[in-house]
Amino acid sequence: MRLVRVEHDGGPRWAVVDGTTLGLIEDPWPGGAVATGERVPLKGARLLAPATPMNVVGMAHNTGSADRELPAQAFLKPARALTGPGSAIPIPQGIGRVDAEAELAVVIGRTARHLTPQDAPRHVLGFTLANDVTARDLQGSDPLWTRAKGFDCWTPLGPWVETALDLSDVQLTLSINAVPLESASTANLGRNVVEVLVYITSFMTLGPGDVVLTGAPGAVGRIRPGDRVSASSPLLGRLENTVAAEPVLAAAGAAS
Incomplete structure (x- = not known):
């Protein structure tokens, strides 16, 4: 469905x-x-974005098999970072390089805490595409990644939630201005979807509508205002967004 x-x-x-x-x-x-x-x-x-989360949780150290050598680590993104298909991704001036990352996202269907590998799947509503937009230069100076990943509308999600999906090999492709980068599969992730859910719910409760980003197995790409960026999968469709320069606000007290 x-x-x-x-x-x-x-x-x-x-x-x-x-x-x-x-x-x-x-x-x-x-x-x-x-x-x-x-x-x-x-x-x-x-x-619109096919979720209304209280929590948006991403996985660090989960882009390839070598990441299993690193400890599991999660990060939080604001709920207002979510946006839907076709919406603009605003980029503020002067923040340096900004990358797009195509990821498989999990939409939680029921309250989840202390999940086991056996019961994790029945707490999932379904799966969709996400673009985990990241300010790469800010990421280096922000160990919690809050500012680097937390700008408004920096997590496009969609276009739909697929409720039945074979997670063993979900192909993901990131394209910028209709030029695809190298495709990759979720099979390449250091930790699979079930492992990610078990880890996250070991320390926090996830509820219906919450979103978990599972990591980018493929190439990331720099985006700039004027670009069109998409994350796509044969099983999950295409999530496409424009990139725009964030308007510069006038200084307080400036003449109108």
Whole structure:
């Protein structure tokens, strides 16, 4: 099943993708996913980020097999860092190099704490694409990565949540201005999705709608204002966003 959040009648709604139409549903959490009977065309629909998290958690040290030699480590991104397909990624002036990273993201479906490898999968709503935008120069001077990864709209997510996915080999490709970089598979990650969920829930509770970024197995690429960047997968579609210069705010007290 493919789940999306869509702008409809002035507000966000959940829907199931059914061919060329969207079937609107109640929130797809335990006890939800009830069809409303309303249908809207998929073409022209404005898709939103397919999650409303309280927590967005990323995995450091998880880009390849060599990372198993390093201790597991997680980082937090603000919920307001999330944005949807087609939205702009704003880049402030003077922060140096900014990279895009294509990742598999997990959307949590039910409250999760102290998960085991056996019960982790049933706490997952599904999977989607994420772009973990990172200010590379700031990352070097910020050991917690809060500023380097926490700007508004620096975590595009979407286009949909796939509720059934073979996680053994999810191919991911990052493209900049329609030029694809080298593709890679989640099979190359140092720690797989289940290991990531077990680790994160060993010290914090994840709830319905929370998002976990699992790490970038492939090439990262520098982005600049004016670029178009996409993360894509044969199984999860294409998540495309524009890159824009963040407007410079006038100094306080400046003449209007």
